[in-house]
Amino acid sequence: MHSKAKRDKAAALVIVLAFVVIITGLVVAYLARTTTNRQLANGSFNNNKADILARSALDIIVGTFKEEITTGVPITSVNIVPQRSPEPGAGGLQGTGIPNLIRRSVRDDAIPVPAVSSLASAVNSLSDPALGGRVISLARWNAHYMVPKAAPGDSSPDPITTGFSAPDYWAPDWVIVTRNGPTPFNSWDPTLADKTSSNQGYAVGRYAYAVYDEGGLLDANVVGLPSPTPAITAVGRKGTMALADITAMKYTPSGSTASATAISKIVGWRNYATVQSSGTFPSLSPTPDPSPFMAYVLDTSRDFRNVSAAIYLGHTDQAFLDRKDLIAFVRVAGPSINMLQFLGTFSREQNIPTFQVAGANLTTRFALGNLALLKDKPEPSLAAEIKQLFGLQWVDGTPGAVGPPVNPATPGHWQYVGKTGTAPRSTIGAFTGEPDFFQLLNYAVYSTTSDDATHIDTTLTLGATIIDQYDDDSSVDPTTNTTSTMIEYGGGNWATGMENVDPARPSPSPQPSPFPPPAGMSPTPRPFIAGYTMLNRPFRNVGEIGYALRPEKSPAPQTVDFLTSASQDAPILDLFTYNTAPLRAGIVSLNSANPGVFAAILKSAITNEATPGTGVGLASANNAAASPTPYPTSGIIGHTTLGTMAQPALGRSGISRLVEATGTSIGSTDEEKETVARAIAEVTQTRTWGLFIDVIAQSGRYPPNAKTLASFTVEGEKRYWLHIAIDRFTGEILDRQIEAVDE
Secondary structure, eight states: OOHHHHHHHHHHHHHHHHHHHHHHHHHHHHHHHHHHHHHHHHHHHHHHHHHHHHHHHHHHHHHHHHHHHHHOOOOOOOSSSSOOOOOTTTTTTTTTTTTEEEEEEOBBBBOTTTSOOOOOSSSSSTSSSOSSOOOOOHHHTTTTTTOOOSSSTSSSOOOOOOTTTTTTTTOOOOOEEEEEOOOOOHHHHHHHHOTTTTOOOOOOEEOOOOOOOOSEETTTTOOOOSSOOHHHHTTTOOOOOGGGGGGOOSSSOOOOOHHHHHHHHHHHHHHHTEEEEEETTTEEEEEEOOOOHHHHHHTTEEEEEEOOOOBBBEEEEEEOEEEHHHHHHHHHHHOOGGGGGGGSSSOOEEEOOOOOTTTOOOOOOOEGGGGGGSSOOGGGGHHHHHHHHHHHEEOOOOOOOOSSSOOBBBBOOEEEOOOOOOOOSBBBBBSSSSHHHHHHHHHHOOOOOOSSSSSSHHHHHHHHHHHHHSOOOOOHHHTTTSSSSEEETTTTTEEEOOOOOTTTTOOSSSSSSOOTTTTTSSOOOOOTTOOOOOOOOOOOOOGGGGSSSETTSSSEEEEESSSTTTTTSSTHHHHEEEEOOSSEOOOOEOOOHHHHHHHHTTOOOOOOOTTTTBBHHHHHHHHSBBBBSSSOBHHHHHTTSSSSSSSSSSGGGGGHHHHHTTTTOOOSSSSHHTHHHHGGGEEEEEEEEEEEEEEEEEEOOOOOOOTTTTTOOOEEEEEEEEEEEEEEETTOOOOOOOOOOOO
16 A cells, blocks of 8 residues: 555656646746747837838938928029039039939038038948948948949949048948937937937937939830831931930940840830730840830820830730839849949929029920911811910911902911900010910010010011921912911011922022912012921921021021020920920939930931931930040030039020030031930920939937947838939929838
């Protein structure tokens, strides 16, 4: 019995010990899980803090740009663009070699007014490691490839450091955020580590940032030609950024350029349904017929913010949703990753003039397509629209009589009566609401919004010659057979357009034709002008108005001047438009610092209407943008006095100055020089700041024993890329897109 009791006690002891072991295991597991959950919770909490800090930092940075806009009045060539830090270097282009960089967070910020200091402290994100050795390398800072690569032959993001000193180079400094907000520190301050609740100087985190000019890049959702490339006669008249020839961009110091086939892969994927692509990704090939592509991009109402709804083989067109998408595509499909420094994915522009004088508040540009309404003897249903847009009304002609008395024929013609009048006016009317075509012309050339009797003849004559350039000669007055536009105005006066082929032109003209019987006509067409280029087709860009005659100019005859810095006609470029979309993508900043961007826009542009099969070549396009490189003394960007780096353009009216800046890089005749205006005027703007803001925020603290600004304990980190478009004239945010960067 005694032995059995002992055995029972031993068994009970074993069971108790087993329970103890189990309970101990459960306690240990519980404690381990609790510790892990606590660590996860802390990590999540710290990352959430970093996320809030990063978003707040973006709001602060955007706020500084809006403040710069608000205080930067009046608008001048100095403040029309965001102030740069570092400032542009010697020779026009940035001496740093980073044309996209606008500014970064930097200590002792000496950025010029009206810009706002970054409030950065004397601690660098690259050269001042946090506790644990954490830094942000230059390669990480250049994960977006906005900065040219140091080694063009590989795909790494390692950037150039040209123009900057070691050990910081161009890496941003940290902005320390205290309980009281961002506060700059030039040296260690013990209050940063003091957690006392009443201490507003306690540091709760930090952020660093860099801002790039995405508005000065080509939008990858718009640009690029398919292969086989459409004919020069189709591409060369430009009119849309989609016709920019990316093969012109020299993206390495040695001058490497992309092949047409490589660019076509982008088009084949992006415009899959439109161009009816075949093959498998990434080697997609557009249909050999370029006409669907041309019809798509030349749609005058297309804003390029949304893809086409067309479906082909069950697929639609596509778009790069953000920069990460573009980078991933280039890595997989090519072309060279070096091209990313010239390409963006987000662009916005309001189709509104920047040329303004007192009394004008223009909310839109005049659509050149409206000129198609002006046919001889128009349909009665169009009368109200023509009067509203042009201030014109049609009057049928009267046949001549041999007499007695002898009366010449009066051609069918227009009368300038204004938007609400019925009788021919003796003045170009003052602005009331949206101005008509002739009011805009008068405003562009003579800078007046008031009643103007002095210039009515020259303004109506200019308008008539523009109409004759636009029409195709098929509009013939049935009474006199004249094709020239005739406009009657107050006092029995006439303004006459110009058609070099006019059946009613009287002998002895160089191109004689019978004077209409029975007694001639009055007024008569303008005499033939040898060498005068007639388009006789709808305009593809506002620069083509440069072909129109200005017969009153001395020495006469002359055409509209889009090629000199002193041009009286240059504002026309800002007040008229081919594309009618009110808010659109793809329009690039006229003040872009990237020569490759302008080279792409210029390449393949037709230089001579008489021989439209020849376009601007690679060398000429690059020379016109900025020649020679890297420190140009001529060209759109680099001319030492006329270029945009020396004198940023206030609006598209500044393009005539930039045409002069290009000299004879494209040609020596006026028509060849004005190729620059025809190529860039329709696709550039100055009133929108397109910014790409790269911010890295870290939550954390300074430990009690910290002695330097670098002694920061990082507890959480978040990075964002913000794309934002801000109207320079109003401060309005037109659109924004934020993408989280997971590294």
